[in-house]
């Protein structure tokens with residue numbers, strides 16, 4: 001792994017995810033790698049970081065997308081090579097974001113295809129693409145530095161030490177000029193934090209940490225002043241050029257300076273291509289159709305004005321762009337025959353000056369303007385044993401299409417009698433695999449499950465603490481604890497006070513149920529955005545996040561109910577430490593169950609209004625059937641009590657309080673039959689039976705635990721299978 005002094009060169013993201021043994025096998029001589037040879041002298045070699053980044057060529061052809069039966073993109077094509085910056089421009093609503101969504105694999109195509117280094121876009125690739133969204137999605141309470149540190153700990157491989165990861169964070173902060181605001185919280189519309197431009201750079205910084213080979217940036221300069229926009233684009237330009245990165249940027253109205261930084265331009269108009277080609281040729285293109293750019297005028301402004309013009313003008317430009325596809329300089333990769341199943345290598349790579357000195361005598365791979373180095377060996381393919389499958393002669397060549405910095409690394413395989421055919425081009429000079437059929441199987445997470453769990457637990461705790469233990473929540477808890485204590489102060493153990501003792505128990509369970517349930521419900525939708533973004537970039541496993549969420553938030557979930565109990569219960573009447581602790585246990589269990597239900601509903605419903613309605617219905621029904629508010633429930637409705645989680649916690653609290661605490665004296669005019677036959681104290685079972693269905697303590701506890709387990713599992717299943725990020 002290299003970190004250059006000018007730019008941020010961490011190891012190849014692809015490399016980071018390879019298994020250790022494959023990494024060791026990947027020692028390539030520098031002579032075979034012109035990029036390494038030309039690496040800036042300022043580059044610093046970090047331990048544990050052997051692999052350089054891998055260039056990616058992006059080709060998309062004939063992309064068409066319909067949304068709600070309306071065509072949003074129609075037959076859009078383009079090529080971006082490593083080291084190039086492609087600008088996607090066009091009026092608002094012309095389909096720029098939709099195009100980036102297609103390129104990142106987030107939007108389903110109705111027609112067309114996207115290839116990275118000749119391979120179709122697969123799940124494996126999708127996770128390797130860096131997509132900087134238009135919206136800045138972060139946890140608002142974390143500082144910029146914390147955000148980057150967690151990103152580094154999650155997305156940089158375990159082979160790097162903590163210190164090395166932090167060194168990368170320092171470097172990124174320095175490069176993107178974020179030092180002054182590194183300890184500022186990200187903030188949101190409620191809390192002031194980073195400025196819009198700083199958030200934009202923070203967004204890019206998070207993605208750059210992994211040193212991706214392909215970057216898609218949706219309006220990275222929007223909201224920035226002209227100087228900041230220029231420095232950001234200059235940074236990206238240098239990044240692309242020096243590191244052979246492939247960068248696609250959507251921009252609205254770039255300044256002339258920024259416009260000329262781009263190598264290529266894809267101009268969209270009504271979802272169709274109005275121009276695709278070199279930026280330097282766009283003025284000629286418009287001149288040729290009779291639209292002459294006024295001298296001293298920003299060409300970006302000029303061409304945008306044209307595609308915002310009359311329908312007739314738009315049609316004219318789109319037609320000219322279609323005609324341009326027949327010109328000889330139109331990229332070959334976009335021609336329909338280019339990617340036919342079998343391409344004759346000699347046709348594609350016929351090279352008068354081809355130097356085949358590295359090839360074996362029978363080498364027949366030539367490249368126009370290419371260098372080819374290769375070898376030939378005998379290999380049993382696809383893991384078949386040489387005994388079970390006849391071995392074949394395989395020849396592999398690394399072909400580098402030259403052209404300034406634009407080197408594309410191809411692996412060409414010729415097999416047996418098919419010599420001269422391009423059978424496979426996995427473009428991976430790092431990969432030792434001949435076959436790419438196991439694309440998705442070769443995916444490896446950057447960090448182990450344990451690292452993900454540990455880091456996510458810490459992040460969850462840190463992120464949720466200000467929210468869950470806010471000053472307002474503390475004030476509310478202490479105030480309620482004191483109020484409940486005063487209201488039910490030192491109640492006598494008599495039948496007359498029974499209803500009040502039960503009132504404290506019922507109030508406590510329902511209050512903390514509502515608190516935890518709605519807390520989980522309201523906090524999840526914004527969190528889901530961050531999680532989806534991170535899941536899409538392949539940062540961690542959902543299971544690690546889910547487990548970490550439960551563990552990380554647990555101390556916070558139970559703190560406030562415990563404080564409330566500590567204040568109010570002794571005021572009610574303290575019997576013994578055992579009763580105090582057992583009651584606390586059931587109060588906390590009930591709170592955690594309620595949180596699970598809230599999380600499940602929050603994860604299932606995309607619409608906040610729907611989730612609030614469902615939650616209100618459920619929590620109110622739970623209270624009504626809890627056993628305190630309604631005691632004469634009709635037999636045909638009594639089964640509803642078994643669905644009320646409060647009912648179980650409330651019942652258990654009564655069992656503990658009335659069995660282990662001092663017994664309740666019968667009143668003179670008692671309503672309990674058990675008291676009429678001379679008994680002085682009301683039996684616990686009689687108290688419970690008066691409230692409808694009752695189960696023993698262990699059964700109530702078991703049901704609560706089942707509730708907990710069931711809703712936690714359901715929440716996971718929903719996120720895993722029904723609410724997957726797209």
Ligand SMILES: Nc1ncnc2c1ncn2[C@@H]1O[C@H](COP(=O)(O)OP(=O)(O)OP(=O)(O)O)[C@@H](O)[C@H]1O
Nearest residue numbers: 067068072090091092093094095096097098099252
């Ligand atoms: N999910 C959707 N449902 C309905 N219409 C959609 C959806 N997504 C995109 N569109 C429509 O598709 C068109 C292209 O949208 P897109 O966001 O790609 O445009 P854009 O060029 O990025 O716009 P802007 O520059 O304003 O961000 C718009 O007319 C938009 O209304």
